[in-house]
Amino acid sequence: MSVAHAAPHVPVLLEEVVAALDPKDGETHVDGTFGAGGYTKAIMERGAKVIAFDRDPDAIREGASLVAVSGERLTLVPERFSRMRQALRDRGVDEVDGVTLDIGVSSMQLDRAERGFSFQADGPLDMRMEQEGQSAADFVNNADEDEIADVLFHYGEEPKSRRVARAIVAARPIKRTSQLAEVVRKALGHHAGMKKDPATRTFQAIRIHLNEELQELEGGLEAAEQVLKEGGRLAVVTFHSLEDRVVKRFLRERSGSVPAGSRHLPATANKGPKPTFEAVGKAVRAGEAEIKANPRARSATLRVARRTSASPWNESMSA
Numbered sequence: 001m002s003v004a005h006a007a008p009h010v011p012v013l014l015e016e017v018v019a020a021l022d023p024k025d026g027e028t029h030v031d032g033t034f035g036a037g038g039y040t041k042a043i044m045e046r047g048a049k050v051i052a053f054d055r056d057p058d059a060i061r062e063g064a065s066l067v068a069v070s071g072e073r074l075t076l077v078p079e080r081f082s083r084m085r086q087a088l089r090d091r092g093v094d095e096v097d098g099v100t101l102d103i104g105v106s107s108m109q110l111d112r113a114e115r116g117f118s119f120q121a122d123g124p125l126d127m128r129m130e131q132e133g134q135s136a137a138d139f140v141n142n143a144d145e146d147e148i149a150d151v152l153f154h155y156g157e158e159p160k161s162r163r164v165a166r167a168i169v170a171a172r173p174i175k176r177t178s179q180l181a182e183v184v185r186k187a188l189g190h191h192a193g194m195k196k197d198p199a200t201r202t203f204q205a206i207r208i209h210l211n212e213e214l215q216e217l218e219g220g221l222e223a224a225e226q227v228l229k230e231g232g233r234l235a236v237v238t239f240h241s242l243e244d245r246v247v248k249r250f251l252r253e254r255s256g257s258v259p260a261g262s263r264h265l266p267a268t269a270n271k272g273p274k275p276t277f278e279a280v281g282k283a284v285r286a287g288e289a290e291i292k293a294n295p296r297a298r299s300a301t302l303r304v305a306r307r308t309s310a311s312p313w314n315e316s317m318s319a
Helices: 016-023 038-045 055-062 064-070 081-090 107-111 136-142 143-156 163-173 175-186 200-211 214-226 241-254 290-294 296-297 313-318
Strands: 028-032 049-053 076-078 095-103 228-239 276-279 299-308
Touching: 016 038, 016 095, 016 143, 016 228, 016 299, 028 038, 028 081, 038 049, 038 095, 038 241, 049 081, 055 064, 064 076, 081 095, 095 214, 107 296, 143 163, 143 200, 163 175, 163 214, 175 200, 175 299, 200 214, 214 241, 214 299, 214 313, 228 241, 241 299
Parallel strands: 028 049, 028 095, 049 076, 095 228
Antiparallel strands: 228 299, 276 299
16 A cells, blocks of 8 residues: 555655655554644655544544545544643553644644634634634733733743834734734744744744744653653654754753753762663754755754653653
8 A cells, every 4th residue: 555645735754754764564653743744745656554643623624534545544533642641641641652743823724824823824813723722813802911922922032022012012903914914024034035034933933932833842841751762763853943842852851861960060970860862863853855845844943862771751750
């Protein structure tokens, strides 16, 4: 059975992710961010079974056709990847051979104006991955100025967050992506020829806040630690510094790569939980050919780690 039929989007660093996971016939892998199924298809082509997660109902619905032709080698789970441990147990799976996570918003979500993730085309100000709960319009029209400024500063790294927040409050009600983008541009002095649209940081910040993306990433990494068997591989692709920082910090801690002690702060070796991961190679970034074919790849970073035999940290510390 071939699963290599066309996908609407090519996932970033596909060859590098598959090489890192090294899926084999008979293995079981988790694709925590199914999207259009690009990683899942490549993993199944190598003979492995895949249990794929996605919180977006569109991805689950559109992935049904792949499930139908997968020969029972694909299970789609409409759930956040941070909850993979319980979801796997509910399906009789205690451990897996690999976990891959492609963090952030998918190309499918960005390209659909009606989802409201991007200002490249006008659409309703939505940004909800699960298509329920508070929307971006709800947030910008109801949150107070200080909360908006804090979100823009912490999740968008917007240096003029307070100025943008004041402009947003003054422009209410804001219901469309084009409206919000214009408010931000006006507040920050946008002009033709700027390398990066100043609205980018605001859209990123609101999206991350609404979808709890950094908290979800932290939970997903801990869940991967719990479900990976000894020797199992973890591959995580991030797209901006906030995400990469979370992954880098997690792998540094879990691999025991902490700063050595000094005469003022003695080393604490062998006093904490044993390392649960060992890093595999250095961070990988897309080459020029891939960036030219897919500009989104420019900001992508892949980090890979291998699971050790040590117990998960939360279990070790509670024992």
